[in-house]
Amino acid sequence: MSWLGNVYGLGAKYCIEASPGVRRGDAGRFHQVWQDEHVDAPRVLIVGSGIAGVACARALRSAGIAPRVVDRGRQPGGRMASRNLNGRTVDIGAAYFTAQPGTLFGALVEDWVKRQLARAWTDTIAVAQAEGIQGSSTGPVRYAATAGLRALVADLARDLDIEQETTVEHVAPGIVDGQHYDAVVLAVPDPQAARLLDADSPLQTELAAAWLPSIAVVLEWQSRQWVPFHAAFVNNTPEVLTLADDGDRRGDDAAVLVAHTTEALAREHLDDPDGAIAPTSAAVQRLLKLPDAPTRAFAHRWSFARPSTQHPEPFHWHDGIGVCGDAWGERSSVGTAWSSGDALGRAIAASFA
Numbered sequence: 001m002s003w004l005g006n007v008y009g010l011g012a013k014y015c016i017e018a019s020p021g022v023r024r025g026d027a028g029r030f031h032q033v034w035q036d037e038h039v040d041a042p043r044v045l046i047v048g049s050g051i052a053g054v055a056c057a058r059a060l061r062s063a064g065i066a067p068r069v070v071d072r073g074r075q076p077g078g079r080m081a082s083r084n085l086n087g088r089t090v091d092i093g094a095a096y097f098t099a100q101p102g103t104l105f106g107a108l109v110e111d112w113v114k115r116q117l118a119r120a121w122t123d124t125i126a127v128a129q130a131e132g133i134q135g136s137s138t139g140p141v142r143y144a145a146t147a148g149l150r151a152l153v154a155d156l157a158r159d160l161d162i163e164q165e166t167t168v169e170h171v172a173p174g175i176v177d178g179q180h181y182d183a184v185v186l187a188v189p190d191p192q193a194a195r196l197l198d199a200d201s202p203l204q205t206e207l208a209a210a211w212l213p214s215i216a217v218v219l220e221w222q223s224r225q226w227v228p229f230h231a232a233f234v235n236n237t238p239e240v241l242t243l244a245d246d247g248d249r250r251g252d253d254a255a256v257l258v259a260h261t262t263e264a265l266a267r268e269h270l271d272d273p274d275g276a277i278a279p280t281s282a283a284v285q286r287l288l289k290l291p292d293a294p295t296r297a298f299a300h301r302w303s304f305a306r307p308s309t310q311h312p313e314p315f316h317w318h319d320g321i322g323v324c325g326d327a328w329g330e331r332s333s334v335g336t337a338w339s340s341g342d343a344l345g346r347a348i349a350a351s352f353a
């Protein structure tokens with residue numbers, strides 16, 4: 001059975017088709033009660049419970065609009081992904097994030113730090129070539145999360161109505177089953193948003209830029225054998241783009257490194273991410289001069305890790321369709337994704353005020 005809803009708003013009508021999902025906790029009941037009691041309130045659907053979708057949902061909730069949020073994944077977080085491997089949480093998506101003091105995102109991060117959900121990790125990143133670490137560069141403070149970055153999105157999502165394991169398949173003009181939404185937000189990478197829209201949608205051109213893949217390779221040893229570093233930008237190697245010490249990042253000193261492959265290596269292994277483990281592991285051993293191979297390894301494919309170009313606007317909002325995420329703003333990052341979602345939520349609320 002498929003769930004069919006309609007989206008219309010500001011002159012245009014949109015139809016959403018989605019496969020069924022599970023509704024978690026009391027939030028679903030809250031949503032139903034809220035909708036029953038506020039029959040005239042705008043109906044908003046957000047596709048995606050990454051940090052952008054969740055930020056958008058929170059901004060709408062602050063303005064008195066209770067959106068429905070759906071995500072095809074099992075948990076909120078999207079590319080701020082943490083996975084339990086052998087009884088330990090490892091960050092397999094974003095490596096860390098930065099925040100500018102004095103911004104709304106900066107205030108959110110301060111609150112996370114105060115509540116010990118996030119911690120200032122380091123301002124120093126090693127710079128490496130294939131032969132080894134050559135030096136380091138100092139920059140903004142990089143933040144990490146002791147329970148993994150996904151926990152931060154879960155914190156933002158705690159009292160929202162999110163239906164996980166619900167995949168939206170089509171956003172198109174039309175009305176089906178008498179259900180409608182006044183606005184639909186696509187808080188997903190642009191190529192995934194484009195797939196949901198009809199081929200002749202005017203938005204297709206705006207969403208046409210290529211996105212780059214990466215494979216996250218988790219490597220685990222019996223003990224820490226490397227000269228201490230936090231994370232490294234790796235230049236001029238065919239295999240590895242960045243490397244992070246997950247034990248250092250998470251603060252438990254586990255002998256676990258996470259490498260993000262180059263776009264080229266990821267493209268070679270998109271159909272078989274495990275195939276990226278051997279070349280990545282060899283490159284990391286060479287780079288850190290490690291005598292032993294890792295004892296365990298795991299690979300995760302990110303087909304759309306990051307956009308190749310950025311939209312100068314903070315979001316798209318036109319004819320009842322919004323698009324937000326890390327491609328909307330100065331540079332692809334966690335902070336940009338949050339700011340884009342938050343700004344879009346405020347803009348939608350303002351347009352219904």
Ligand SMILES: Cc1cc2nc3c(=O)[nH]c(=O)nc-3n(C[C@H](O)[C@H](O)[C@H](O)COP(=O)(O)OP(=O)(O)OC[C@H]3O[C@@H](n4cnc5c(N)ncnc54)[C@H](O)[C@@H]3O)c2cc1C
Pocket residue numbers: 047048049050051052053070071072073076077078079080092093094095096097098166167168169187188189192196214216260302304305306324325326327332333334335337
């Ligand atoms: C390997 C890697 C390394 C990174 N390193 C860093 C870093 O060090 N610092 C930094 O700031 N950023 C980093 N990033 C980028 C950062 O993770 C993203 O910018 C940010 O998490 C994007 O959030 P988002 O909400 O825009 O999108 P996502 O997190 O991608 O969320 C989109 C959500 O939409 C859902 N979805 C997609 N299609 C559908 C559908 N049809 N129906 C229902 N749900 C759907 C997905 O399941 C997902 O949960 C990295 C990303 C990757 C992949």
